[in-house]
Amino acid sequence: xxxxxxxxxxxxxxxxxxxxxxxxxxxxxxxxxxxxxxxxxxxxxxxxxxxxxxxxxxxxxxxxxxxxxxxxxxxxxxxxxxxxxxxxxxxxxxxxxxxxxxxxxxxxxxxxxxxxxxxxxxxxxxxxxxxxxxxxxxxxxxxxxxxxxxxxxxxxxxxxxxxxxxxxxxxxxxxxxxxxxxxxxxxxxxxxxxxxxxxxxxxxxxxxxxxxxxxxxxxxxxxxxxxxxxxxxxxxxxxxxxxxxxxxxxxxxxxxxxxxxxxxxxxxxxxxxxxxxxxxxxxxxxxxxxxxxxxxxxxxxxxxxxxxxxxxxxxxxxxxxxxxxxxxxxxxxxxxxxxxxxxxxxxxxxxxxxxxxxxxxxx
Numbered sequence: 001x002x003x004x005x006x007x008x009x010x011x012x013x014x015x016x017x018x019x020x021x022x023x024x025x026x027x028x029x030x031x032x033x034x035x036x037x038x039x040x041x042x043x044x045x046x047x048x049x050x051x052x053x054x055x056x057x058x059x060x061x062x063x064x065x066x067x068x069x070x071x072x073x074x075x076x077x078x079x080x081x082x083x084x085x086x087x088x089x090x091x092x093x094x095x096x097x098x099x100x101x102x103x104x105x106x107x108x109x110x111x112x113x114x115x116x117x118x119x120x121x122x123x124x125x126x127x128x129x130x131x132x133x134x135x136x137x138x139x140x141x142x143x144x145x146x147x148x149x150x151x152x153x154x155x156x157x158x159x160x161x162x163x164x165x166x167x168x169x170x171x172x173x174x175x176x177x178x179x180x181x182x183x184x185x186x187x188x189x190x191x192x193x194x195x196x197x198x199x200x201x202x203x204x205x206x207x208x209x210x211x212x213x214x215x216x217x218x219x220x221x222x223x224x225x226x227x228x229x230x231x232x233x234x235x236x237x238x239x240x241x242x243x244x245x246x247x248x249x250x251x252x253x254x255x256x257x258x259x260x261x262x263x264x265x266x267x268x269x270x271x272x273x274x275x276x277x278x279x280x281x282x283x284x285x286x287x288x289x290x291x292x293x294x295x296x297x298x299x300x301x302x303x304x305x306x307x308x309x310x311x312x313x314x315x316x317x318x319x320x321x322x323x324x325x326x327x328x329x330x331x332x333x334x335x336x337x338x339x340x341x342x343x344x345x346x347x348x349x350x351x352x353x354x355x356x357x358x359x360x361x362x363x
Contacts (some may be wrong), residue, residue: 009331015094016077017170018075019062019074022037023036023069025332028092029304032226033069035227036055036059044202045205045217046205046218046219046220046268048223049209049221049249055227060172062082065082066097068087076095077162084246095170095171096166096172098172098173098174098176100178100179102158104159107146109145110143110144113147113156118166124274133162136164139161154176162231163196167201169201172206173205175207193215210250213236219232220237230243247286247354251288251289252288252289252329253353254288254329255284256324259281259283259285268328269348270301272285272347272348281357281358287354291353292352293348296337298347299344300345300347303343304320305343314334315331317332319325
């Protein structure tokens with residue numbers, strides 16, 4: 001069912017959810033969050049991105065009231081809901097949660113699953129609100145069915161309907177698409193985003209997939225080791241990464257170490273400008289695999305193709321380059337390079353070359 005044809009029913013209000021200097025640990029040797037400050041603005045979809053163990057799910061659990069923080073405060077529209085002297089239970093926070101495994105009750109109908117949390121309403125009103133929520137996700141025809149008859153994508157939409165039924169001010173989603181078949185993810189993500197826009201709830205979505213965060217988020221907050229590394233739009237994080245970690249999270253990179261001489265760094269794939277770095281500074285040059293042009297004749301650097309793998313729209317090349325300690329990787333459009341090509345030449349696209357001071361990255 002198209003998003004336009006679904007029942008629309010907005011939330012009561014969209015709220016600003018703020019984390020101020022959040023710390024969390026399970027003891028001195030198990031620190032999970034370190035002085036983290038971040039906010040999700042009203043009606044915004046904010047993606048929490050990072051590797052496993054970076055603190056994403058812990059932060060979500062703190063927001064939901066499932067886990068208390070060790071320090072800091074959580075505020076909803078500037079009202080403290082968790083802090084040194086306040087801790088509202090989950091049911092009083094106007095915050096909905098969609099679990100990674102959907103957590104549907106197999107013995108309840110779809111309608112009863114959705115109305116499960118509407119305990120403050122009469123039975124009749126709860127059923128009405130549950131049907132509105134099912135209509136919003138295009139599944140009202142399954143109201144009398146049970147979860148086992150639904151596909152993974154449909155179960156995800158039921159879990160979303162259940163979270164939206166109480167019309168929360170903020171919706172939290174913990175890796176909501178991780179259990180779906182890769183062929184379904186694109187369509188279910190697009191449907192979910194349309195539903196979030198219709199509901200107008202502020203949403204925080206946890207993911208470890210950079211492309212997913214870029215598709216979904218108005219902004220992305222990238223975490224590492226319990227710290228906030230960078231927050232901004234997808235374009236800001238991709239084009240202006242704060243450090244090598246951020247750059248590597250959004251792109252496959254070739255990395256070369258060197259030193260700045262006369263404002264540039266010499267690498268096996270060419271000399272690149274090092275704007276903002278001092279003379280003699282140790283530097284790491286990162287070149288995106290998509291930012292290397294490969295041609296049989298034209299280019300600044302000679303290379304020999306070691307292997308090439310067909311990936312559909314693109315193919316990945318691994319090349320031996322004089323002076324490089326490991327093979328240099330490039331992704332080029334299929335059909336650009338003759339199949340018999342072996343000895344080629346490389347050139348770099350300046351927008352896909354990033355230079356970081358090594359000492360800063362290793363600090």
